[in-house]
Amino acid sequence: MFPLEFPLQQLAEKPDATRVLDPFCGRGTTLYAARLKGLSSVGIDINPVAAAIAQAKLTYVTAASVVELANKILRSSTDNIAPEGEFWQWCYEEETLQELLALRASLQGLNTPTAAMLRAVMLGILHGPQNKGLPSYLSNQMPRTYASKPAYAVKFWKTRGLLPVRIPTLDVIRRRAERLLKAAPVAKSGRVYLGDSVDTLQRLRQKFDLVVTSPPYYGMRTYVSDQWLRSWFLGGPPEVPYGSAGQIARQPNQQAFIQALADVWTATADRCHPGARLAIRFGALPSARTDPEEMILSSIQLSGSGWLVKDVHPAGISPKQARQAEQFGKAGSAIDEVDVIAELNQ
Ligand SMILES: C[S@@+](CC[C@H](N)C(=O)[O-])C[C@H]1O[C@@H](n2cnc3c(N)ncnc32)[C@H](O)[C@@H]1O
Structure with missing residues (x-):
């Protein structure tokens, strides 16, 4: 999960945003940030446990x-x-x-x-x-x-x-x-789709002007099997599933992974207004021996869909992560992470 500050900061940088998208929404941090700012949002995730939790982040009930x-x-x-x-x-x-x-x-x-x-x-x-x-x-x-x-x-x-x-x-x-x-903010309209981001984006009708997202980090395990009991509760089988169908992280090699990301940026561009802002946080494990900045930039370039890169910088770390890094020595800095900001050609 990325910290709430990341999408909140992106919302502050795009004050005219009306509808927010996260095509890899995970547990719905971006959607929750949009809710806090009174904006409607759409999230997509292929993992049923993540999608169920994200859906609740958009829900207002007693x-x-x-x-x-x-x-x-x-x-x-x-x-x-x-x-x-x-x-x-x-x-x-x-x-x-x-x-x-x-x-x-x-x-x-x-x-x-x-x-x-x-x-x-x-x-x-x-x-x-x-x-x-x-x-x-x-x-x-x-x-x-x-x-x-x-x-x-x-x-x-x-x-x-x-x-x-x-x-x-x-x-x-x-x-x-x-x-x-106890202190749930009023919900704005929004929806979470369970499925592949490209397939789902192609079926959507709405248009967005802010996208804040974080694709699976390169070289990271998917952890689908660690969530087997929660998956079972949602209707899955009563045993540990070892496949991770549809997970973008399962691409056979780096080039295929970059291409899969490029397809997401293309499908995202089709659902965005000109001038839309795309903020991506991405990382790679050191064991993957690759530069996440290079990977993410080549995926945007490969997509050729009108996203113009405006800024690239190391991902900000939250106070909590900084504390963890201190506590566990190198653990907090083990992942090389970057934030990339792009804008859709007017
Ligand atoms: C780094 S996590 C996102 C975390 C999120 N920012 C949060 O705060 O919880 C990446 C997510 O992408 C999802 N994912 C992987 N492949 C996908 C695909 N093909 N379509 C949609 N979601 C996918 C994973 O299930 C995972 O939840």
């Missing part, structure tokens, strides 16, 4: 309505069949698992703003550490950021004798929703 929907689903649910395998018996207590299955099944058929918010709340509480005091997560002991692989997790719980405890799902939903929605 915590009470989220709790009411969850309660309604839980009260009307009948027995759901749990996926097979030891993992499920060790990860969730039986009653908690039944609640989870009921919410998963019902939410797949619901497309209201409240359902979008409840879905995002569920993704946030699905797994995590067991804290002291009131529980914040539904699972047995697990990291919060990624889901452990089933065989590893089961072994971990068994060797430590960690049995899953009953966690009342509705209470955790209530606490999370109240915290999340």
Whole structure:
């Protein structure tokens, strides 16, 4: 994720912007920044977990309505069949698992703003550490950021004798929703599309005047498999998916990656007004032994779609990243990142 300051700064640099686009929206930082400024926005992402979280960033509902929907689903649910395998018996207590299955099944058929918010709340509480005091997560002991692989997790719980405890799902939903929605700004219209950016852009009708985006960094793993439990909750299979279909990062070589980015800039230009601003944050892992600045500039040049590069500079680092860099020595500076600003030919 890039820090909120990056899209906020781009919005400040383009005060006449009316509609904002992020063709690699991830968890929706750009969309949220646009919302804070009262602008409508569109985001596209091929990862269902990212798209579901981004969608919630555009949603304005009350915590009470989220709790009411969850309660309604839980009260009307009948027995759901749990996926097979030891993992499920060790990860969730039986009653908690039944609640989870009921919410998963019902939410797949619901497309209201409240359902979008409840879905995002569920993704946030699905797994995590067991804290002291009131529980914040539904699972047995697990990291919060990624889901452990089933065989590893089961072994971990068994060797430590960690049995899953009953966690009342509705209470955790209530606490999370109240915290999340306490100071939510009023939402502007906007939409998140789940899919490939080029395919989706070609189907869009709106036009944009500000694009703020960050394509997958070159040489970075996609982490799709780390999100397997969240993907399952959204309707995916109950096991770790090892493919990462459609992910631009999966291109076979650097030239193909540059071409894929060029196609995105072309499709973006087609959906932008003349004079539109394009701000890209891009990076590469040192292990990829390449210059991200060169890569991103050649992708813009290759696209030949009227984007004129106005500025290139090292990516600003947020105060939080600076603190992390200090704490972990070199870790914070391990990625070479650049910001490129372009403008669409008038
Ligand atoms: C660096 S992340 C964006 C992070 C985002 N700026 C945020 O703040 O959360 C890049 C995103 O591009 C998405 N992506 C990769 N290939 C894509 C494609 N072909 N079409 C649309 N999105 C894609 C990935 O799923 C990932 O979420």
